[in-house]
Amino acid sequence: MKEIKITLPDGSKASHQGGITVHEVIASWRPDILFSIVAAKVNHVPVDLSHPLGEDVSLDVIDIESREGLGILRHSMSHVMAQAVKEIFKDIQVAIGPSTEDGFYYDFEHNGGFTLEDIEKIESRMREIAAADYPFQRKDVSRDEAVSLFKERGESYKVELLNDLPEDVGTVSLYSQGGYLDLCRGPHIYRTGMIKTFKLLNAAGAYWRGNEKNKMLQRIYGTGFATEEALAEYLQLIEESKKRDHRRLGKELDLFQMNEEAGPGLVIFHHKGTVLREIIEEWEKKEHLKRGYKMVMGPQILKVDLWKKSGHFDHYRDNMYFTEVEGQSYGVKPMNCLAHMLIYKANIHSYRDLPVRYFELGTVMRHEKTGVLHGLMRVRQFTQDDAHIICTPEQLNAEIRAIADFVAYAMDVFGFDYEVELSTRPKKSIGSDESWEMATTALGEALKDKDIAYEINEGDGAFYGPKIDFKLKDILKRKWQCATIQCDFTLPERFDLSYIGVDGQKHRPVMLHRVILGAIERFMGVLIEHYGGAFPVWLSPVQGILLTVTDRHIPYAEAVYSQLIDAGVRAETDFRNEKLGYKIREAQMMKIPYMLVIGDREVESGQISPRERNGKNLGIVGVGDFIDLIREKCTQLK
RNA sequence: GCCGAUGUAGCUCAGCCGGUAGAGCAACUGAUUCGUAAUCAGUAGGUCAGCGGUUCAAUUCCGCUCAUCGGCUCCA
Numbered sequence: 001m002k003e004i005k006i007t008l009p010d011g012s013k014a015s016h017q018g019g020i021t022v023h024e025v026i027a028s029w030r031p032d033i034l035f036s037i038v039a040a041k042v043n044h045v046p047v048d049l050s051h052p053l054g055e056d057v058s059l060d061v062i063d064i065e066s067r068e069g070l071g072i073l074r075h076s077m078s079h080v081m082a083q084a085v086k087e088i089f090k091d092i093q094v095a096i097g098p099s100t101e102d103g104f105y106y107d108f109e110h111n112g113g114f115t116l117e118d119i120e121k122i123e124s125r126m127r128e129i130a131a132a133d134y135p136f137q138r139k140d141v142s143r144d145e146a147v148s149l150f151k152e153r154g155e156s157y158k159v160e161l162l163n164d165l166p167e168d169v170g171t172v173s174l175y176s177q178g179g180y181l182d183l184c185r186g187p188h189i190y191r192t193g194m195i196k197t198f199k200l201l202n203a204a205g206a207y208w209r210g211n212e213k214n215k216m217l218q219r220i221y222g223t224g225f226a227t228e229e230a231l232a233e234y235l236q237l238i239e240e241s242k243k244r245d246h247r248r249l250g251k252e253l254d255l256f257q258m259n260e261e262a263g264p265g266l267v268i269f270h271h272k273g274t275v276l277r278e279i280i281e282e283w284e285k286k287e288h289l290k291r292g293y294k295m296v297m298g299p300q301i302l303k304v305d306l307w308k309k310s311g312h313f314d315h316y317r318d319n320m321y322f323t324e325v326e327g328q329s330y331g332v333k334p335m336n337c338l339a340h341m342l343i344y345k346a347n348i349h350s351y352r353d354l355p356v357r358y359f360e361l362g363t364v365m366r367h368e369k370t371g372v373l374h375g376l377m378r379v380r381q382f383t384q385d386d387a388h389i390i391c392t393p394e395q396l397n398a399e400i401r402a403i404a405d406f407v408a409y410a411m412d413v414f415g416f417d418y419e420v421e422l423s424t425r426p427k428k429s430i431g432s433d434e435s436w437e438m439a440t441t442a443l444g445e446a447l448k449d450k451d452i453a454y455e456i457n458e459g460d461g462a463f464y465g466p467k468i469d470f471k472l473k474d475i476l477k478r479k480w481q482c483a484t485i486q487c488d489f490t491l492p493e494r495f496d497l498s499y500i501g502v503d504g505q506k507h508r509p510v511m512l513h514r515v516i517l518g519a520i521e522r523f524m525g526v527l528i529e530h531y532g533g534a535f536p537v538w539l540s541p542v543q544g545i546l547l548t549v550t551d552r553h554i555p556y557a558e559a560v561y562s563q564l565i566d567a568g569v570r571a572e573t574d575f576r577n578e579k580l581g582y583k584i585r586e587a588q589m590m591k592i593p594y595m596l597v598i599g600d601r602e603v604e605s606g607q608i609s610p611r612e613r614n615g616k617n618l619g620i621v622g623v624g625d626f627i628d629l630i631r632e633k634c635t636q637l638k
Numbered sequence: 639g640c641c642g643a644u645g646u647a648g649c650u651c652a653g654c655c656g657g658u659a660g661a662g663c664a665a666c667u668g669a670u671u672c673g674u675a676a677u678c679a680g681u682a683g684g685u686c687a688g689c690g691g692u693u694c695a696a697u698u699c700c701g702c703u704c705a706u707c708g709g710c711u712c713c714a
Contacts, residue, residue: 113642204709205641212711216641219709247707251649260687260705316714335714369639370705372712462714481713550671577671585675599673611674 007058016053023049023190026061036226037061038069038076038194039187046072048138049190064194064226074099076136076189077126077198077224078106083180084125085110085220088118094182095157095208095217102234103223107206109157110218114203119220123200133193134178138186140171146183149174157208158183197231198224241478246528247375253533253590255541256376265373265380267521272541275570277520279539280527281361283413283637284385284517291406293359293387298339300363301330306338309494311430315463319367336362337513340388341495349499354509355391355399361520362386376525377480383520389512390497393438396510400446400468400485403514407470407483410516413637414527416472419479420452423460423467430464431490439487439510440466464490474530482518482526487511534591534613537633543570544610544630545592547583549599551575557598560608560623567627571596588613596626 002018008029016025022040026033026049040047041060046068062069078097085092085108097106114122141149143162150158161183162172175184177192189195200222208214225231242248250256255273262268269277285295301323307313312320312334321332333339340358349356363383372378389399411418422443425436443466447454454468461467470483488511491497498506517523527539537543544564546557554575564571572592574583580597587595597609601620610618610626632638 116643202708203642206710207640210711212640216710218641221709258706264705312714319712319714366713369712371639371641371710373706378713464714486714547674549673552671579671579677580673582676583674588675595674597674601673609674615674617674 004053005056006053007056009060018054019052021049022047022051022053022059025053025059033061033063035194036064038064038072038189046187048136048187050135050138051187070224070226071099072187073189073194073226074104074224075184076192077195077222078104079136079175079177079180079182079184079188080126080129080192080195081122081200081220081222082106082108082182083129083178084122086180088121088125093155093157096161097182103201103221105206105219105221107208107217107219109215113205113218114220119200119203122220126195126198126200129178130192130195132178133191135191136175136177136188138188139174139176141174143169143172146172146174149181150183153181195224197226197228198222199231199235241529244529244532245375246377246525249528249533250376253528253541255528258375263380264370265368265378267376267379267381273524275541276535276539277524280517280520280524284361287406287410288359288385288387291357291402293357296340296343296358296360298333298336298342298360298362300365301325301332302338304329304331307331310338310341310491311464311494321365321367332365333362334364334366335513336360336364336384336386337388337491341491341497344390344497345495349390349509351392351499351501351507354499355389355395357387357389359385359387376521376528379519379521382522384515385517385520387514389514390492390509391512392499392507393442393510396439396442396487396512397446397449399512400443401450403485403512403516404446404450404452404468406516410483411470411472415530416474416526418470418472418483420447420454421457421460421469421471422447422454423457423462423469425466426459426461426463428463429461435489436466439489443468443485443487462486462488464488472526474526480522480526482523483516484514484518486513488513532591535593536638537593537630538637540591540593541570542572542590542592544572544594544596544626545587545590546571546573546575546596546598546608547580547587548573548575549580549597551577553598553600553603556603560596560598563623564627567631569627569630584611594626594630 003015004018006014006016006025008014014025014029022042026037026040037049039062040049040051041062042051042053042057044060046062062072064070064073075098078099082094082097085106086094089110093109095107095109098104143165147159147162150162165172173184173186175182175186175188200220203218203220205216206219208217223231223234225234250273253272254270255276256267256269258264258266259268288295304313304322307320313331316334320334323330323332340360343358344356361383363381365381368378368380373380391399424440447468457469465487467484467486469481471479471481473479492509492511497509499509501507546561548554548557557573557575561571561573574587576583584595591613593613595611597611602608605620607620607622608626609620612618
């Protein structure tokens with residue numbers, strides 16, 4: 001074998017015999033780091049540590065703690081899980097098992113699913129496999145060879161995957177460890193012994209290849225990390241998000257309920273939830289009026305013929321509710337646009353009138369499938385902060401930019417970070433290529449003009465036009481789609497909207513559908529989780545609660561209470577015959593921003609002692625000063 | 639809609655191999671009048687999600703329905 005030169009990660013060069021493996025190279029270079037290296041890159045291409053080197057190359061290592069390394073580790077864990085499952089259960093087929101953003105899974109065909117006990121068994125078998133320290137071995141074979149190999153083993157899903165590979169695929173790679181063989185691109189970790197910290201989380205159904213027409217497989221989710229601390233931290237994060245779950249907080253803070261008797265996906269707002277919603281909606285109205293929107297209101301039901309005219313009946317009938325009135329069929333609105341069309345058509349419009357911006361806090365009903373309902377996030381009746389902007393094609397860019405500014409402002413007010421996506425034409429869509437091109441360009445140009453970074457979401461647009469989605473990120477880095485801007489050239493067509501141009505001729509306007517917060521219900525759900533129920537003062541349903549030390553302080557506390565209420569402070573009282581500590585504890589759990597303690601000192605001085613939610617005591621202050629403080633926070637949206 | 643799990647007091651939960659149910663908190667009553675995260679005692683509270691079946695007997699076993707939870711698919 002010839003001598004080869006290897007450029008090491010630190011830039012130094014080493015000479016070795018050709019045929020040496022990556023693992024051996026690293027072992028001779030830095031044996032001290034070998035334990036934390038999961039794979040390597042040869043000339044920037046990821047490879048296994050067992051990969052032999054035959055010529056001069058540059059070598060990089062992939063650390064177990066890196067994002068890439070963790071992905072490889074987890075992917076290997078999924079193979080080990082598959083091995084464990086195959087060993088424990090008979091008549092089971094493996095399908096597909098990748099790593100994900102924060103863990104891994106593997107899909108199996110297994111009748112009846114996995115129980116918790118099964119998962120425990122699988123997990124302990126995995127630990128045995130890890131401890132046995134089997135090497136991961138790669139073998140490149142022809143596709144035909146692989147097909148017959150998996151056919152022989154009765155693995156029809158693998159055969160299907162192989163058959164779907166392109167004709168000119170050449171060889172495919174197989175990986176085996178401890179007698180378990182899998183089709184896999186790799187790379188994998190060197191030996192199963194590197195697997196130390198993992199946990200299987202849950203089992204769930206998943207369609208083969210993500211298509212609901214296919215068979216449902218059984219998926220087991222797990223996660224793994226480089227260290228125990230990282231796993232503990234992750235599990236801690238899951239616990240934390242459970243505490244912040246808006247369904248739980250909604251109950252605890254008495255904001256809303258979902259009621260089995262009332263029906264699924266239907267929110268019943270309690271008083272405090274209603275106050276929160278009202279605050280948000282008032283803010284919305286004010287902000288929209290400032291930006292030249294005209295408030296309008298449409299009816300809840302409109303004749304079916306109108307939904308046919310708009311195209312909704314053809315496309316979304318299955319998700320709509322219908323009712324009959326005096327022999328006439330009506331559709332319950334799933335969107336607010338129709339009435340807005342009719343409002344536009346009630347008058348002749350000059351180019352001087354454009355753009356018109358119709359805004360409605362429109363309540364819509366959509367028949368969502370039962371399995372998708374989820375607290376406030378996915379419901380069957382919700383209210384959108386919906387607007388339709390009808391303008392000339394030339395005005396499109398400025399309008400989109402203005403909406404982007406509006407979204408940026410709103411996200412800042414509520415404390416969210418967000419990402420932007422541009423979704424292009426889907427397979428099932430209507431309209432000419434020309435108009436799609438025009439609309440997609442308009443959206444993209446506006447984002448570029450505003451220097452907003454965005455990702456293209458190919459084929460994910462609405463059926464009538466492309467859209468910009470704003471995905472906000474909450475404090476736990478989970479993404480939620482709220483704001484969206486959708487370009488529509490179909491509805492103006494179908495409703496024959498027009499404006500009179502400078503030339504005195506009729507022209508076709510274009511239309512934008514857009515929401516800022518999206519569905520108020522969903523936004524509230526996100527907001528509740530984002531703040532963990534501890535809302536800032538301006539949003540808090542209850543801003544302060546008066547806590548008396550003993551019964552003799554009640555008359556003074558009552559006087560303070562009416563002062564606060566008169567000043568518009570959202571105050572409550574707790575005059576019960578309980579110890580102060582007890583009342584504070586309760587107010588704390590209700591996450592009320594200010595607890596106002598009233599005892600002898602306060603009565604004598606004619607003042608109050610506010611205690612902040614975080615435990616900080618503000619000392620004795622005048623009632624007027626406290627009112628000013630609350631007002632200040634409300635105007636500053638703090 | 640699909641796969642799996644779950645449904646017991648207002649809330650959180652216990653209840654073994656079938657013999658009609660228990661705890662803590664909350665509520666109510668009484669005592670206590672108390673200074674920054676739980677005062678003590680007592681009382682009351684349940685068609686064990688609903689319907690049907692098996693059984694001498696069902697909260698418990700079986701079936702169906704409804705709802706919820708975790709996913710998958712979907713989200714105009």
